[in-house]
Amino acid sequence: MxxxxxxxxxxxxxxxxxxxxxxxxxxxxxxxxxxxxxxxxxxxxxxxxxxxxxxxxxxxxxxxxxxxxxxxxxxxxxxxxxxxxxxxxxxxxxxxxxxxxxxxxxxxxxxxxxxxxxxxxxxxxxxxxxxxxxxxxxDTEAPEWAPLVGGSQVRSCYTSDSEFGDETEIMLTYVYQDEAEHGLRVTVNHTLAGMATDVRVEPDVTEALDAMLEAAGSDSGRLLTRSEPASVHTMLEEAFGVTPQAEDPPVTVGYQNLHPFAIARIRALPPGSPSPKPPAWSEKARSNVVSEFLSAPEAAGLPAAAAEAIAAELVSYGVENDRGQPLRVSPTKLQVVLLGWLPRTGLLARSHGDQVPEVIPAWVRYAARRTGMSDKSLEKVLATLPDITGRFKAAYEDTERWSPERKAVERMLADVDPAADVDPVFARRMFALPRLPDREFDPEDEDSFRRLIAEEHADTESTHHVAKSSDRNPRRHVTLHTVIARQLWKNDPPETWATAQRLAHQGLERHEVLHALAFAVSEQVARACGNKDAFDLDCYRAALAALPHSWRESADSAG
Structure with missing residues (x-):
């Protein structure tokens, strides 16, 4: 080192x-x-x-x-x-x-x-x-600066919001005793869940404030206001709390190096009250926004399925990462969503990718009307869209942008037609397995399934469920669950997944559903041991239809 x-x-x-x-x-x-x-x-x-x-x-x-x-x-x-x-x-x-x-x-x-x-x-x-x-x-002589460090006093606080609300610049000015005023400048990115992304020290406060005033004066949508230290304390404390929660936050070198310095300065500010929490958005409220968009004049003539799916993702991002503001639009936010967040997560079906350049301008016009955006600002946003939407498909397929979770999901769905609706397939396969499989997972290899199932049944809770089931043999229990997992993965026979959905709808938890399915298949597995032709599909279907009562009766009789 x-x-x-x-x-x-x-x-x-x-x-x-x-x-x-x-x-x-x-x-x-x-x-x-x-x-x-x-x-x-x-x-x-x-x-x-x-x-x-x-x-x-x-x-x-x-x-x-x-x-x-x-x-x-x-x-x-x-x-x-x-x-x-x-x-x-x-x-x-x-x-x-x-x-x-x-x-x-x-x-x-x-x-x-x-x-x-x-x-x-x-x-x-x-x-x-x-x-x-x-x-x-x-008794050792200290440096001349020793009585001064850590003792600066805040003199004033300023905040400057960008035109579209993407970020807030915060300037705090400080003085040491008998020293010139200096500034601490922090950038809070609201498009990225309100995280702090940049920290700078401004040795010349007058010059820095003049630059902020000039930016505010030349941009009709940007505001520079004087703020109370307590309110700034709250804003900065929350912003610096968000940044470490991100997996790979896009922070500057200044943020990294000056983080301890900035935190110490923030800690010394007068305490403030917590910021109001963003409004809670239920699934119904989210879907209402999407429905309103689909019925709006701006959405006339759009492909309905694609418009609904794309709007749903825009709403989700705004609710979860933009202070509960699904209708706020800006070039920066759209770039983050279309070229960053969606490629990273893979939440949009590939079949809708071609419609992004058509749907996004309609969404922007709709959101601008709903939020009262000026015509000038709307024109600015629309002017950036061809470049952003034109790069979407390439960005979506760029594996360098994919998160580890998306890579695992893509491997899970590698055998599914990209044009098909993959959500039901994903839901079924995730129900079958305890977690996203690793890179080494081979869906054609029974042992790959067995290892995952054994992993799930290794913990105390699962062992308890094995004891509560009608099957007290742990190895046989894992074998039965492996059979069910493979059936669900391939959807063969389809009655297995249909039964799982029916039992879940009746209120059974996932582990209970899997135990019930394992009970239904147990007789057929025993019969087919060493003879695959002995598996009676009709009998198995009948056993599935008898669930959950037959499984519960068996478990009760087993003690």
């Missing part, structure tokens, strides 16, 4: 040579420990060379980000925060860690701990401040 990656270790023990009482080494090699200590020595030396508190805070924020990344990617540890605590807390640091860190000069240690305390989470900051009370460090 190269020392250039600058992963921060903190708590330098100062020159206290062996006064720590650390725990046993937790698997870090001496070479990696040497790299860790060297990266901290280098960081401490640089910190001591700085004169401005803002430089210190942004530097240590970037350093901590690189350190966490290196711990995960290079040391293959998934607990960077735990390691950070160990390295700060003198009572829990490994002896192998404390020894090289003890080589840090006391002044380096003081600089490092002061910087870390300014931008880290409260539990780390408290440990760092506690380290500064050490007898050796307490």
């Amino acid at each position: 190269s020392s250039k990656s600058r992963r921060p270790t903190k708590k330098a023990a100062a020159e206290r040579g062996g006064s720590w009482h650390p725990r046993q080494n937790r698997g870090i090699s001496p070479e990696d420990l040497q790299d860790l200590s060297e990266s901290f020595r280098q960081a401490a030396r640089e910190l001591r060379s700085f004169t401005k508190p803002l430089t210190v805070e942004t530097y240590i924020s970037t350093f901590l980000n690189h350190w966490r990344e290196a711990i995960v990617s290079e040391l293959h540890r998934d607990d960077p925060d735990e390691l950070l605590i160990e390295l700060i807390n003198e009572q829990t640091v490994d002896p192998a860690v404390s020894e090289p860190l003890a080589q840090l000069h006391a002044r380096d240690t003081v600089a490092l701990l002061n910087a870390i305390a300014a931008v880290t989470e409260p539990q780390f900051a408290q440990l760092a401040r506690g380290g500064l009370t050490d007898p050796v460090l307490r």
